[in-house]
Amino acid sequence: MAKIVIREELKPKRVIALMSGTSCDSIDAGLCDVFPDLSCKLISGINYEYPEHIKSKIFQIFSGDATIKDICQINFAIGQCFSDACKVLISEFGKPDFISSHGQTIYHYPFDERIDNISLKSTLQIGESAVIAENTGCDVISNFREADIAAGGQGAPLVCFADEKWFHNKNIAIQNIGGMSNVTVVSDSCETFGFDTGPGNVLIDYCMQKFFNKPYDRDGKIGFSGKICDSFLDCLMQDEYYYKNPPKTTGREYFTKQYIENALKFAPQNPEDIIATLTALTAKTIASAYERFVYPNVGINEVVVGGGGAYNPFLMKLLRTYIPKHIELKKHEDYGISSNFKEVMAFAVLGYCTYYNIPNNLPSCTGAKHRVVLGKITKHV
Ligand SMILES: Nc1ncnc2c1ncn2[C@@H]1O[C@H](COP(=O)(O)OP(=O)(O)O)[C@@H](O)[C@H]1O
Ligand SMILES: [Mg+2]
The missing domain is CATH 3.30.420.40 (ATPase, nucleotide binding domain)
Structure with a gap:
């Protein structure tokens, strides 16, 4: 594996981290300061409810009762909802250095099933990052799980x-x-x-x-x-x-x-x-x-x-x-950590590492063959 070079001297960063878990009870959005030692301070957190019809669409997807069209549309719709959650924090505290979005998991298939020896191990978190970047004017780091799966892991647990x-x-x-x-x-x-x-x-x-x-x-x-x-x-x-x-x-x-x-x-x-x-x-x-x-x-x-x-x-x-x-x-x-915003804080730290090119999976937890830098960056110019 190539040696990973850290781009610049680490500095504290202000991050909005976004998470919606399997419960789908709310979009948890936390404004956090992340420090070079990877400690994290929550400045403010909100539990932003999905609009009722969006939530029921997500549950329709969970129940396996959705079309490709539904999934295509809801990816962008969730991007919009995540943006709205960010805007609540931005209106009070101003723009962060970047946003770190876990997205909404709609499917997680960590099993090593194969077709023609091609692995079907996969995971899908949605909430289009380009929509969040456009609506907030911030760079967005997202899609944390894929790189770990590509490296042979289960893409979880990342926290x-x-x-x-x-x-x-x-x-x-x-x-x-x-x-x-x-x-x-x-x-x-x-x-x-x-x-x-x-x-x-x-x-x-x-x-x-x-x-x-x-x-x-x-x-x-x-x-x-x-x-x-x-x-x-x-x-x-x-x-x-x-x-x-x-x-x-x-x-x-x-x-x-x-x-x-x-x-x-x-x-x-x-x-x-x-x-x-x-x-x-x-x-x-x-x-x-x-x-x-x-x-x-x-x-x-x-x-x-x-x-x-x-x-x-x-x-x-x-x-x-x-x-x-x-x-x-x-x-x-x-x-001194909120049980409610703990995962959000963890994704602020994971995003910070992505920003600085620091490997942020733990193979001993995910089963990956090696360490990788998780996450994809969507730039806003
Ligand atoms: N006051 C409470 N009493 C009992 N259960 C609670 C309470 N607050 C939250 N929960 C439970 O926690 C769930 C949400 O937990 P959360 O950590 O957000 O899960 P996820 O990461 O899957 O979204 C709710 O669906 C509910 O079952
Ligand atoms: Mg939740």
Whole structure:
């Protein structure tokens, strides 16, 4: 691999980072200052809601019920929505040095399937960067995952790179609970590694919509009012994904509507019990992933939780009961980092590295053959 030359002396940069995860609950936009040591300070963050009809189009794409025309159009429409989110921050704080946009994942296929020996491993994040550049007048860095896949990786998890910088000198598991759940393990006794533990909120959110007509279980209220059904939980825990060795990543392509509808055949009658059990599934799959893949390699003494799941006290309570008592359970807030904007901050750092030509994937997490500079740059003149 060619030696990567860093273009210029590193300076702090002001970045707007944009992220919309699998939950599709909002476009998270954060104005961040990124420093040469790759630390990051969030100046201001907003959760910008997609317009309702755009959101339902995205869910139509998730359910596999969309045409090429829909995907073509929504790429530009999401670019517009991401621009609108940026403009809120720009109107208050002025233009950043550049924008770093993760985009909206609409498909992630990390499996090494082949046709005529040609790999089909792929991922697709949309939200047209040319639209964002045009509407904001800023350069845009986007499309972070592709280069890692091209280098033989899964294109995920990418946030591990920032976790390693921010949480070094610790033996720690950094657990994100978004739509999916992913962990980064940082320790001085081994290379940083990370993987998706399984579903985060995606199954809970689906059933909240189905049974309660609400987008999510706010503050875990429904979960607290239900009873965990052990037989349903045991049945869900049998899924082969949880037994697979890392590196591994997953998404809505696996935990589909059909997946959950099939699973619901084994569910208890009471919808509150279903929510309680699905919340237990998230907590238990995290704990069992640690038992299988983390504790045998490294003795961690702390788990720090981020993502929307950190705001669900029922989920946090269950996690506390499933994780060994000697391990401290914290939130990102304990480190002065917002659980809500943590991923955004990570993408500000990843964009900063792209800007300066600094390799920003971690092959030990993604399975890539080597380090690469992730991201593509769309210039605005
Ligand atoms: N106050 C809360 N109570 C319970 N769950 C919450 C709360 N806030 C957020 N969540 C959950 O977190 C999800 C969003 O998490 P997020 O980290 O943004 O995921 P993603 O990265 O997939 O967008 C919501 O869909 C919801 O399930
Ligand atoms: Mg989100």
